[in-house]
Amino acid sequence: MQKLQSGLVIEFYSNSCLVRTDIGDIKCLAIKNIVVGDRVNLELIQDSKEVKGIIISREQRSSFLEKREGIKSKAVAANISHVGILVTPEPVTSREFIDKWLLTAHSSKITPFIINNKTDLNHDYDYKRKLEIYKNLGIRIINLSAKNDVKMNELNKYLENKCVVFVGNSGAGKSTLTTKLTGKQIKTNVLSNNQGMHTTSISTLYELNRETKIIDSPGVRDLPISGLSESEIIQGFSEIYKSSQNCKFNDCNHVANDGCQVLSELMNGEITESRYNNFIKFRDGEVDD
Ligand SMILES: Nc1nc2c(ncn2[C@@H]2O[C@H](COP(=O)(O)OP(=O)(O)O)[C@@H](O)[C@H]2O)c(=O)[nH]1
Ligand SMILES: [Mg+2]
Ligand SMILES: [Zn+2]
Missing domain, CATH: 1.10.40.50 (Probable gtpase engc; domain 3)
Structure with a gap:
């Protein structure tokens, strides 16, 4: 077994993370300045029970979302190519929410697109007008119903070769959508640690296949825009x-x-x-x- 491995950070906990490598998923320590989505190099160590990794370096990021507060900033997820903004008639997605995410995406060099979810519900004039504004700005809009599995094909196709994060108000359907796409019940995100206890993952990266990834991170959900020039x-x-x-x-x-x-x-x-x-x-x- 090679002592040095490289891999992708797929799960992030409070004091460790899980890295997907060619030889399997390795639990890693030394996670300072590392976030889910990072590509890292690690050194394997064998302790009494299992093989662990120590992260020795990380690759340059193609993009990252960060939390800025005053002069301080902290990355919350890396190498995201696209952000899917969920827009729904119920709960009502405000134009402010959409504009905030278009701005955040732009300043983070991430491509935004809109997922018009819950197409089974009625759309009033204001809702249609809202979608039209963003369509006229050249934003890609994908219409679907996550709950009813309607038009999921178009999204699946669009996601190919991308690393995406979904954002939306609470109740917009992020969990439903991620569950449908990954086939995994994402709310029960637990992993056994050494003591047989369950620790909840803070952020998770799902690989639909080698090239298509979804990042689910609560840290991304409430990013403030303060700190932008x-x-x-x-x-x-x-x-x-x-x-x-x-x-x-x-x-x-x-x-x-x-x-x-x-x-x-x-x-x-x-x-x-x-x-x-x-x-x-x-x-x-x-x-x-
Ligand atoms: N009518 C309708 N309800 C949906 C659709 N997608 C999700 N929901 C419902 O919206 C509610 C919130 O969904 P959830 O995935 O938990 O939203 P989250 O807070 O963004 O993760 C749940 O009751 C879902 O069943 C849809 O396409 N149509
Ligand atoms: Mg949810
Ligand atoms: Zn002017």
Whole structure:
């Protein structure tokens, strides 16, 4: 058995993690600055009962979601390629929630898409209008009903070769969707430790196959947007950013300046009011996360 192995962090606990390697899943210690989704190199050690690993290094991340508070930041998941934003008529998904995730995805270099779940429920005008706004922004929308197994094929196909995380309000169907996709009952996520006790995993990565992965991490669910700079925020509203390039003044605040292209596009309806309002709200720090 090779003493040095490399692998993928698939489960994360409070003081250890599980790494999937060519020789099996290895419980690992030394997890400082490591998160689920990380590719790591480890050294195997044989203790009296089992083979364990010590993480000696990690590979560079293609992306990561992080929690920023003031000047401090902490990664919560790594190497995610796509974030699937669950939108539902019940509970109502706010436009603020969607805009927050489009912004977070943009600043994290992760591609966002929308999962319009619960298509079996009625959609009122406001709901249809909401989806239309994001469709017009070029966001991919996948319509399905997780509970009733309707149109799951399209999602399955879309997920190929991606590493995705699902976000949505409590009750939007994240667990139902993940259970359907993985065939695993994800709420009962337990693993035996040495003492035969059960420890609950904090974050889990499910491999649908070698190339398709789903990350389930509670840390991702309540990421605040505080900590993003003003320029990161405007760039996360791509249509507003584009329009702002044509404002008369370089330091235009897009609220009360002459020759503001953003305001003029807001007036003629090219920029949607809720998008504009959320941009100002996030930029000026009036978010209650
Ligand atoms: N009507 C309907 N209900 C759904 C659908 N998908 C999930 N649900 C229900 O929504 C509720 C919340 O689902 P859950 O997966 O626990 O949401 P989570 O909080 O995002 O993990 C459950 O009662 C599910 O059965 C759907 O497509 N249609
Ligand atoms: Mg859930
Ligand atoms: Zn302006």
